[in-house]
Amino acid sequence: GAGVSQSPSNKVTEKGKDVELRCDPISGHTALYWYRQSLGQGLEFLIYFQGNSAPDKSGLPSDRFSAERTGGSVSTLTIQRTQQEDSAVYLCASSLRFRRDTQYFGPGTRLTVL
Amino acid sequence: KNEVEQSPQNLTAQEGEFITINCSYSVGISALHWLQQHPGGGIVSLFMLSSGKKKHGRLIATINIQEKHSSLHITASHPRDSAVYICAVHTMDSNYQLIWGAGTKLIIKP
Numbered sequence: 445g446a447g448v449s450q451s452p453s454n455k456v457t458e459k460g461k462d463v464e465l466r467c468d469p470i471s472g473h474t475a476l477y478w479y480r481q482s483l484g485q486g487l488e489f490l491i492y493f494q495g496n497s498a499p500d501k502s503g504l505p506s507d508r509f510s511a512e513r514t515g516g517s518v519s520t521l522t523i524q525r526t527q528q529e530d531s532a533v534y535l536c537a538s539s540l541r542f543r544r545d546t547q548y549f550g551p552g553t554r555l556t557v558l
Numbered sequence: 559k560n561e562v563e564q565s566p567q568n569l570t571a572q573e574g575e576f577i578t579i580n581c582s583y584s585v586g587i588s589a590l591h592w593l594q595q596h597p598g599g600g601i602v603s604l605f606m607l608s609s610g611k612k613k614h615g616r617l618i619a620t621i622n623i624q625e626k627h628s629s630l631h632i633t634a635s636h637p638r639d640s641a642v643y644i645c646a647v648h649t650m651d652s653n654y655q656l657i658w659g660a661g662t663k664l665i666i667k668p
Binding site: 479486487488489492499500501502503537543544546547548549 | 589591593596598599600601602603605606607644646648654655656657658660661
């Protein structure tokens with residue numbers, strides 16, 4: 445399809461396990477963004493990529509979170525040793541250029557940590 | 559004309575001053591998001607609001623849906639508030655788009 449895709453759509457995991465969330469941006473979009481939305485909360489910015497590079501990781505909630513992007517396309521958000529407070533919908537967006545163009549969101553991955 | 563306009567583009571003020579950054583938009587929105595980009599490039603979310611007013615510490619964000627306008631206020635500004643402040647709007651269409659404004663570069667001098 446032509447939109448942003450994310451997988452899995454739902455993930456239920458046990459506390460302490462690692463999870464990997466995947467984002468396939470729109471083809472040709474150089475910028476990729478990760479957000480999360482916790483129940484009843486607003487959107488929280490996590491990290492952005494320009495190409496394969498993430499200039500700053502300070503938006504990530506803790507050092508258990510990491511993200512990478514390869515080939516200027518697919519991105520993976522990894523959460524190690526998941527905690528219950530990590531439960532949220534994780535949203536990925538992409539745009540043609542960083543900051544200057546509209547971001548298009550994927551459907552999100554709903555993560556539940558038991 | 560951009561769908562999201564911020565003003566001013568640049569703002570320099572003295573420590574302690576009350577700061578106001580404005581955001582106007584021309585599209586129908588479901589919510590508006592304020593973000594802060596540090597000089598090092600990192601971005602953090604400040605507020606997400608769809609009506610009324612939110613406050614966090616010295617930061618206050620307001621939105622007027624009828625006027626399609628939002629403001630971000632900083633009370634008792636400090637040099638560490640120096641950053642680019644970005645207004646972004648979530649459009650109402652089904653593709654869930656987020657449109658960013660160009661940002662307001664704020665410098666607070668000691």
